[in-house]
Amino acid sequence: MKYIIINLWISLIGLGAFAQQIPPKTYQIKTIQQPNSIKNYRISYSPLVSYVMSYYLAIKDALVEDNSIIAANYGKLLMNEFLKFDYSYKALSQKERLIEIIEDACERSENIWNNSGKIELQREHFENLSLKLKDMVLITGLNDDIYQVYCPMYNNKKGGIWFSLTKKVKNPYFGNKMLNCGTVQREYSVRWN
Numbered sequence: 001m002k003y004i005i006i007n008l009w010i011s012l013i014g015l016g017a018f019a020q021q022i023p024p025k026t027y028q029i030k031t032i033q034q035p036n037s038i039k040n041y042r043i044s045y046s047p048l049v050s051y052v053m054s055y056y057l058a059i060k061d062a063l064v065e066d067n068s069i070i071a072a073n074y075g076k077l078l079m080n081e082f083l084k085f086d087y088s089y090k091a092l093s094q095k096e097r098l099i100e101i102i103e104d105a106c107e108r109s110e111n112i113w114n115n116s117g118k119i120e121l122q123r124e125h126f127e128n129l130s131l132k133l134k135d136m137v138l139i140t141g142l143n144d145d146i147y148q149v150y151c152p153m154y155n156n157k158k159g160g161i162w163f164s165l166t167k168k169v170k171n172p173y174f175g176n177k178m179l180n181c182g183t184v185q186r187e188y189s190v191r192w193n
Contacts, residue, residue, distance in 0.1 A: 038147075040187045046141035051081045053143065053163070056133060059112060060162055063126060063172035064179070068119040075112030075122070082106035098139050105132035123173050127160045134161065137188070148186040153178065161185070 055078035062071035082102050087095050108129035115121040134148065147164045154160035154173040162172055169182040 038184050038187050040189055045143065047143050048086060049137065049140050050143040052078065055081055056163065057165060059126060060172045063123060064170045064175055066119060066175040068117050068122055071122050072113050072116030075109045079106050079109035079113060082109060094139050101132050101135045105129055105136065108132060126172060127155065130162045133163065142188055146188045147184045149182045150185045151182040153181050
């Protein structure tokens with residue numbers, strides 16, 4: 001486990017340095033009008049969200065494993081990443097909305113951190129965090145292919161979304177109780193301009 005964490009940190013640091021030199025990408029959108037199909041969206045590439053998404057996905061994985069303590073630790077890291085987010089590259093109209101989204105996402109991350117040992121509360125905040133990240137990536141773009149997954153059973157059958165690097169469903173809202181409950185709704189695919 002220690003070896004994996006060290007490799008993850010080294011990879012993230014290397015990725016951060018490398019991402020600053022990468023030319024812009026866009027996300028390919030393909031809308032297929034068939035029942036139960038995955039909708040694809042096109043948004044800009046951005047290295048700014050690489051750490052944000054890494055910590056978000058680590059929280060998701062911890063919740064999948066029903067591990068409240070690890071989710072809390074990554075919640076703190078995500079909160080700190082939001083606190084140092086660089087808004088300077090966006091137009092004023094987008095910047096104001098982005099600041100609003102990130103302030104709320106930062107609060108959700110802090111609540112995940114502060115509720116260590118209370119996994120149901122962490123999952124509630126994770127649901128809201130996921131909605132804020134969805135809004136955020138539509139403005140900022142992403143750094144990698146990602147899938148939006150939906151669980152119709154969460155929150156008294158109101159449903160809930162989350163992001164995943166793979167199409168394989170691993171549900172952070174129910175963990176081991178309903179590990180595979182959910183379907184991929186959207187795909188954000190990275191493409192070079």
